[in-house]
Amino acid sequence: MGSTAAAIAARVKLGINIGNTLEAVNNSGIPHTTSQEGFWGNPAITQGLVDKYKALGFDAIRLPCSWDQYANASTAKIGDFWLNRVKDVVQYCINADLYVLLNIHWDDGWLENNVTVAKKDAVVAKQKAFWEQIATHLRDFDERLMFASANEPNCDTAEQMDVLFAYHQTFIDAVRSTGGRNAYRTLVLQLPSTSTDLAKTLWTKTPTDPAANRLVVEPHFYTPPNFCILTEDASWGKMFYYWGKDYHSTIEPDRNATWGEEETVDDHMALAKSLFVSKGIPVLLGEYGAPRRSNPLDLTKHLASRAHWMKYVTQQALANGIMPFVWDTGDLINRSTYAVKDQQGLDALLEGAGKK
Structure with missing residues (x-):
């Protein structure tokens, strides 16, 4: 457990999310007594899948995870079967010599949607109870296992930020209280709405940690959302199919990006470096990604521009000392056969990570 967060960050050049799996939520029959891991359509995580990510060149895995649906609503006791299942998956990652980040993900929004003064006490109580159990159950793993307080907490005001700080402080205190290796484990704190821009004004302090140099902050990056998120035109903007100054289409010019291109990536990564990395606090880019679309008229150029986005964001993250973890829900490789689906x-x- 001797490595600082910065030392671990220097070893992670490329991470991937095993998304839409351990965090899959099924709101019927709660609390569940069996795993809902496949409820959103993905197969259960196996050692073979994790080994494949390692063989492809990834250094780390982020495990988005649900807990609330497996817990007693009165006592907050998480089912032992689920704690054991998550422990098995963490072990798969350690067996493959991968770093692994385990979080409390969206989890039906009990934390994410309630960064409010009115809900503060109830959320703090659940955050404390859950993390004491998770940390105790996984206490014996070495420094390759990191814990993350939340996922994408909805927070955009100073009042909400005070509440979010309380949630993060509760997380730190709960993990550290379990002792053993958890006294030194690297812990990851989410920026307000996982936005570096919001952190510029709202992140006014760093929560207190009895362990020195073991905290990391986490933004996400889906910019521009017209290219990365939209599946149909919105009132505020149209879908972009073509991104990057050298990748605009002459066939379908109304779908070229009009903002959020390379200079925006540069600015975001430089801001994260300025706010945190330069001050000795590592940054973990917990999610980033852009979909492959099937409807562009200039499909070859669309796919090339999407590949350029992925390479450029990865490259610029690393250039600014930021660990990149691409978001994936089963599009990169077939999770049953382990065949590459998106070469x-x-x-x-x-290429962006300097591995090819």
């Missing part, structure tokens, strides 16, 4: 995207990530 172009994989190559872009590996």
Whole structure:
């Protein structure tokens, strides 16, 4: 457990999320007594899948995870079967010599949607109870296991930020209280709405940690959302199919990005470096990604521009000392056969990480 957070960050050049799996939520029959891991359509995580990510060149895995649906509503006791299942998956990652980040994900929004003064006491109580159990159950893993307080907490005001600080402080205190290796484990704190821009004004302090140099902060990056998120045109903007100054289409010019291109990536990564990395606090880019679309008229250029986005964001994150973890829900490789489904995207990530 001797490595600082910065030392661990220096070893992670490329991470991937095993998304839409351990965090899958099924609101019927709660609390569940069996795993809902496959409820959103993905197969259960196996040692073979984790080994494949390692073989492809990834250094780390982020495990988005649900807990609330497996817990007693009165006592907050998480089912032992689920704690054991998550422990098995963490062990798969350690067996493959991968760093692994385990979080409390969206989890039906009990924390994410309630960063409010009115809900503060109830959320603090659940955050404390859950993390004491999770940390105790996983206490014996070495420094390759990191814990993350939340996922994307909805927070955009100073009042909400005070509440979010309380949630993060509760997380730190709960993990550290379990002792053993958890006294030194690297812990990851989410920025308000996982936005570096919001952190510029709202992140006015760093929560207190009895362990020195073991905290990391986490933004996410889906910019521009027209290219990365939209599945249909919105009132505030149209979908972009083509991104990057050298990747605009002459066939479908109304779908070219009009903002949020390379200079925006540069600015975001430089801001994260200025606010945190330069002050000795590592940054973990917990999610980033852009979909492959099937409807662009200039499909070859669309796919090339998407690969360019993935490579460029990865490259610029690392250039600013930021650990990149791409978001994936089963599009990169077939999670049953382990065959690569998106070679172009994989190559872009590996090139961006300096691995190809």
